[in-house]
Amino acid sequence: MAEAAESPGDRETASPRPLMRDLKAVGKKFMHVLYPRKSNTLLRDWDLWGPLILCVTLALMLQRSSLDSEKDGGPQFAEVFVIVWFGAVTITLNSKLLGGNISFFQSLCVLGYCILPLTVAMVVCRLVLLAEPGPINFIVRLFVVAVMFVWSIVASTAFLADSQPPNRKALAVYPVFLFYFVISWMILTFTPQ
């Protein structure tokens, strides 16, 4: 994970400073995703803690509570994990093969952090599902997921598009579109029983 060089002192102790600095860096990146601007923070100072937290949160929320104790949300949990990480790795490989000048972990970092809007959509959907089921319920969820989906795409292309040669931008963005579409689909079609 990226960290600025710090000079070790003579009598060092395990200072909490690196932990707080890492946590603050993760929080700052979350803010950058929510308000996407042209900035280099996500790219320069990458880390994979944010994507891990988001992936685990999303996977936990996408569990179905089932009466059958054998299938206690097991497959769904590992499925989400595999889809997110394998999908992100595939997109990264694709963009590298297309000649992008972004490093492997930077790309994983951006794709992972831009799942944040969809995670927010998941939280909202779960709250909405506590209310009465019906068409209105579905329309509200559809609207929320669609808005967050567009937000994710905009945030990730704001960071990733610059690293591609100009005639390849669409080719590089299309898998990102697919990736977030699959996640949005999982969120939209989720029902708790």
Next chain:
Amino acid sequence: MKQALVDDTEDVSLDFGNEEEELAFRKARIRHPLATFFHLFFRVSAIVTYVCCDWFSKSFVGCFVAVLLLLSFDFWSVKNVTGRLLVGLRWWNQIDEDGKSHWIFEARKASPGGAAATEAEARIFWLGLVICPVIWVLFFFSTLFSLKLKWLALVIAGISLQAANLYGYVLCKMGGEGDISKVTASLLSQTVFQTGLTFLTGNRCKSHHSEEREGRNNPPCHDRAQSGAENRNLLSPRSQFLRLSLES
């Protein structure tokens, strides 16, 4: 500038009681007990939780998240804290102005008056660092062949997290040396040899790593695993500050 002036005029406390503390610190075989404990704690409890999770709860998700959390804590603490404290090595990734990413591996020059690592700590560090990924690879094969495929994601995550640290620190240790297999072999055989010798004979022999005050009266070790002057051990007092930089 102002900061430097302030630092110069700061009072230096004359604390005579500290000297005894310093002496005790230097004589201790393990100078960073907390770091040593946590280095092993997270790794071993991740493995134990993975193996014993069926006894604690039937929940796949609970076990998965618990093991993943422990592996993450372990990764963070080994990378940021215990490597620095126990063996004086560190590694990180830096992205420069052009957007090129560099992997930097550093080994700290051992200062004679400083809190250099002891032999016991270094041994614990390397044994812990090497043995745990091997165990996770064993888990990988056992999961694959017993067809419990839902655990495969977790095992792969475990392997990648632990192997990343192992790889990073081995590259740090390599420093400017060329052959990674030679260094790894010599390091492993040396550690195993000395541990075995200590265990069997019950006394310590003085090696390249041990400091003067530890092995003053003991006979020198015959390090068959090392090749004399070629082994530029990064922890020995005469080592240089070595930095290896890789571009990706």
